[in-house]
Amino acid sequence: MSLIRTTAILILLTLTFSQTAMAKENVIKFSHITTEKTPKGKAANYFKELVEQRLKGKVRVEIFPNSQLYNDKEVLKALLLGDVQMAAPSLSKFGKYTKKWGIFDLPFLFKDASSVECFTNSPQGQALLGAAEDKGIKGLAYWLNGMKQLSANKPLLVPDDAAGEKFRIMSSDVLEAQFKTVKANPQKMSFSEVYNALSTGVIDGQENTWSNIRTKKFYEVQSDFTESNHGVLEYVLITSTEFWDSLPKDIQKELSAIIKEVTAKETRWALEAAEEDKQFIIASGRTKVHTLTNQQLELWAEVMKPVWKKFEVDIGKENIDAALKCNN
Numbered sequence: 593m594s595l596i597r598t599t600a601i602l603i604l605l606t607l608t609f610s611q612t613a614m615a616k617e618n619v620i621k622f623s624h625i626t627t628e629k630t631p632k633g634k635a636a637n638y639f640k641e642l643v644e645q646r647l648k649g650k651v652r653v654e655i656f657p658n659s660q661l662y663n664d665k666e667v668l669k670a671l672l673l674g675d676v677q678m679a680a681p682s683l684s685k686f687g688k689y690t691k692k693w694g695i696f697d698l699p700f701l702f703k704d705a706s707s708v709e710c711f712t713n714s715p716q717g718q719a720l721l722g723a724a725e726d727k728g729i730k731g732l733a734y735w736l737n738g739m740k741q742l743s744a745n746k747p748l749l750v751p752d753d754a755a756g757e758k759f760r761i762m763s764s765d766v767l768e769a770q771f772k773t774v775k776a777n778p779q780k781m782s783f784s785e786v787y788n789a790l791s792t793g794v795i796d797g798q799e800n801t802w803s804n805i806r807t808k809k810f811y812e813v814q815s816d817f818t819e820s821n822h823g824v825l826e827y828v829l830i831t832s833t834e835f836w837d838s839l840p841k842d843i844q845k846e847l848s849a850i851i852k853e854v855t856a857k858e859t860r861w862a863l864e865a866a867e868e869d870k871q872f873i874i875a876s877g878r879t880k881v882h883t884l885t886n887q888q889l890e891l892w893a894e895v896m897k898p899v900w901k902k903f904e905v906d907i908g909k910e911n912i913d914a915a916l917k918c919n920n
C-alpha cells in the first residue's frame with residue numbers, strides 16, 4: 593500500500609472516530625419553573641450532579657430553572673419538538689395529553705403526602721406513569737411537592753367564604769370544577785404570573801404548597817392562608833419517547849438508576865420543605881395562617897366531592913379506588 597493511501601485511510605479513520613466520539617455526548621436540557629431552592633429545583637440540580645459524575649462525556653445536563661426558558665404550557669411543546677429533553681411539570685397540566693392524571697387534582701382524595709406516595713408506588717400508580725406515552729411523553733418518575741393550601745385576602749374558613757372570589761389555578765379542568773363547587777371564579781394562569789396578579793388584584797386568591805408560597809413570596813401579598821391540605825401538587829419527571837429511545841441501552845439504565853436515587857432525595861426534601869416553609873411563613877408575621885376544625889374540613893370535602901364523579905370515567909374508577917385504599 594502506498595504511503596499516500598495509508599495516510600488517507602488513517603485520516604479517514606481518525607475523522608470517523610472523532611465524529612462517533614462527538615456524537616456520543618447527549619445533551620439533556622432540563623427546563624422547570626420553580627426556584628432552585630424548592631424540592632424540584634434541588635432535585636434537578638442533583639440529577640445534573642450525578643449524571644456528570646457517572647456519565648461524564650456521554651451525557652451533559654443543562655438546567656433552566658424559574659421559567660427562564662419556558663413556562664409549563666410551552667415546555668410540553670418544546671419537549672415534543674426536541675428543544676428540551678426533560679421537564680417536571682405538575683401532573684395538573686397534562687389535560688391535552690391524558691385525562692388520567694386528573695386523579696392528582698381530585699379534592700380531598702389523598703389524606704396526606706404519604707397516601708400520595710403509597711398510590712404512586714402502587715401497581716395502578718406505576719401503570720399511570722405511562723399514560724401519555726401514546727402522545728410521545730414518557731413518564732420517568734413521580735416527584736412530590738406537597739399538599740396545597742388556600743389563600744385570599746380574607747379568611748377562608750367555610751366553603752361559602754370562597755364564593756365570588758377569583759382564584760388562580762393551574763391549567764386543569766378538574767381544578768376548575770373544584771373551585772366552581774364553592775361558587776368561586778377559577779382562572780387558569782402561568783405560575784410565573786401569579787405574584788403580580790395577586791399584588792395587583794387581578795386575582796383574589798390562589799392554591800399552592802407551602803414551598804411555592806414561600807419561594808414565590810405569595811405570603812407577602814395575601815392576608816390569609818388556610819391550612820386546608822385539600823389537594824396535592826405532584827410532578828411527573830418527563831422526557832420524550834423519541835429522545836429516550838434514541839439513547840443507548842446502557843445510558844438508559846444508568847439514567848434510570850440515577851433518577852431512582854434523585855427521586856428518593858426529592859421526596860425527603862419535599863416533606864422537609866412542607867414543614868419548614870409553613871413555619872417560616874407563620875414566623876414572618878406577614879400573613880395569618882388559619883387551621884380548620886374537623887367540622888370545617890368535612891364541610892369543604894363534602895361540597896367539593898361531586899368533582900370525583902364528574903371525572904370518574906376519564907380517570908378510571910379502579911385508579912380512584914386504589915388511591916382511596918392508600919388512606920387506610
Ligand code: LMR
Pocket residue numbers: 625626681682737762782783800804825
Ligand atoms: C404551579 O403552577 O402552581 C405549579 O405547577 C408550580 C410548580 O411547582 O411547578
